[in-house]
Amino acid sequence: MATLPLEGPVEPVATTTTALTVEGPEVVDSPPSAVEAVEGDSGSSVSGSLQVADRPESAVAVLQGRLEALVLQPERRSGYDRDLFDHWVDADGDRCDARREVLIAEAVVAPRVGTSCSLSGGQWYSVYDGAAEQGSGRGFDVDHLVPLAEAWDSGAYGWDSDTRRRYANDLGYAHSLVAVSSSSNRQKGAGDPADWLPPLASARCWYAEAWIAVKTRWGLSIDTAELQALRSVVSQCQDWQLGSAPVQATTVVAAPTTDSGPTTTTTLAVVEDLCHPAYIPCLPNLPGDALNCGDLSSSQKPVQVRTIGVDPYRLDRDGNGFACTS
Numbered sequence: 256m257a258t259l260p261l262e263g264p265v266e267p268v269a270t271t272t273t274a275l276t277v278e279g280p281e282v283v284d285s286p287p288s289a290v291e292a293v294e295g296d297s298g299s300s301v302s303g304s305l306q307v308a309d310r311p312e313s314a315v316a317v318l319q320g321r322l323e324a325l326v327l328q329p330e331r332r333s334g335y336d337r338d339l340f341d342h343w344v345d346a347d348g349d350r351c352d353a354r355r356e357v358l359i360a361e362a363v364v365a366p367r368v369g370t371s372c373s374l375s376g377g378q379w380y381s382v383y384d385g386a387a388e389q390g391s392g393r394g395f396d397v398d399h400l401v402p403l404a405e406a407w408d409s410g411a412y413g414w415d416s417d418t419r420r421r422y423a424n425d426l427g428y429a430h431s432l433v434a435v436s437s438s439s440n441r442q443k444g445a446g447d448p449a450d451w452l453p454p455l456a457s458a459r460c461w462y463a464e465a466w467i468a469v470k471t472r473w474g475l476s477i478d479t480a481e482l483q484a485l486r487s488v489v490s491q492c493q494d495w496q497l498g499s500a501p502v503q504a505t506t507v508v509a510a511p512t513t514d515s516g517p518t519t520t521t522t523l524a525v526v527e528d529l530c531h532p533a534y535i536p537c538l539p540n541l542p543g544d545a546l547n548c549g550d551l552s553s554s555q556k557p558v559q560v561r562t563i564g565v566d567p568y569r570l571d572r573d574g575n576g577f578a579c580t581s
């Protein structure tokens with residue numbers, strides 16, 4: 256496994272903060288606008304107040320709202336056992352277990368898929384540390400972005416075994432499971448963002464957004480140190496760095512109280528990953544080289560090529576890893 260040159264912190268270049276439209280339904284309803292509540296017959300300010308009320312929230316503000324909406328609660332440490340989460344199941348019976356489904360989905364060069372889902376000839380990029388992997392993907396782990404132990408501590412202790420299994424094999428949200436270098440996954444361990452953040456600084460906004468999305472999606476709580484760590488990360492994000500981990504339609508999983516009888520869990524929405532795996536930030540995942548710099552909004556520029564040389568849209572003409580910089 257070779258380590259690619261790390262991108263390092265990416266300097267924001269967007270000088271105008273453009274509100275991103277966040278895909279999918281809002282998970283967190285905005286509180287009633289204070290402007291709407293207090294503005295009345297104020298004469299000349301009417302048009303101004305309407306503009307304020309109508310202005311879309313920035314992506315950072317939306318993410319901050321989702322973070323603050325998580326239930327703040329101390330972790331509950333007792334009783335965790337990794338074996339309580341049945342993981343790497345093949346839910347759709349195509350012989351590829353969830354681990355290999357993720358490797359296939361996140362490859363920047365698609366692997367050949369042999370009998371019994373043996374993989375070969377693929378190429379992967381570790382969003383945590385910039386490491387690259389070629390071949391079967393054996394040098395990469397598929398990481399539970401919110402680790403199983405962390406999930407247990409923050410609510411999964413109350414789930415039934417079926418819900419735990421669905422969590423551990425969650426392919427319904429693109430960033431619940433991520434293919435990353437084994438070494439970065441070992442460093443992370445069962446840490447939450449108060450303990451560990453990706454060494455690649457340019458990945459931290461993505462990571463915070465995905466972490467909040469998974470916690471929201473599964474109705475998991477957050478502890479004080481974790482909340483403070485995420486507030487710190489999100490406060491340093493720019494709108495253009497967000498949106499590659501869009502929050503999906505979320506169904507909070509209710510905690511069943513017994514192992515028998517009907518549970519009240521509901522089916523999670525399955526949402527297609529619309530982001531092209533070769534680029535940061537999120538670009539539409541189109542076939543071939545169907546997208547040009549001219550198709551992008553200012554909030555999508557500049558584009559980072561995850562792995563130099565893997566550039567299906569041919570955006571990075573000088574091969575330095577950055578594209579659409581003007």
Ligand SMILES: [Ca+2]
Pocket residue numbers: 344345346347348349350351352353356
């Ligand atoms: Ca499968």
Ligand SMILES: [Ca+2]
Pocket residue numbers: 330405409447477478481
């Ligand atoms: Ca935690």
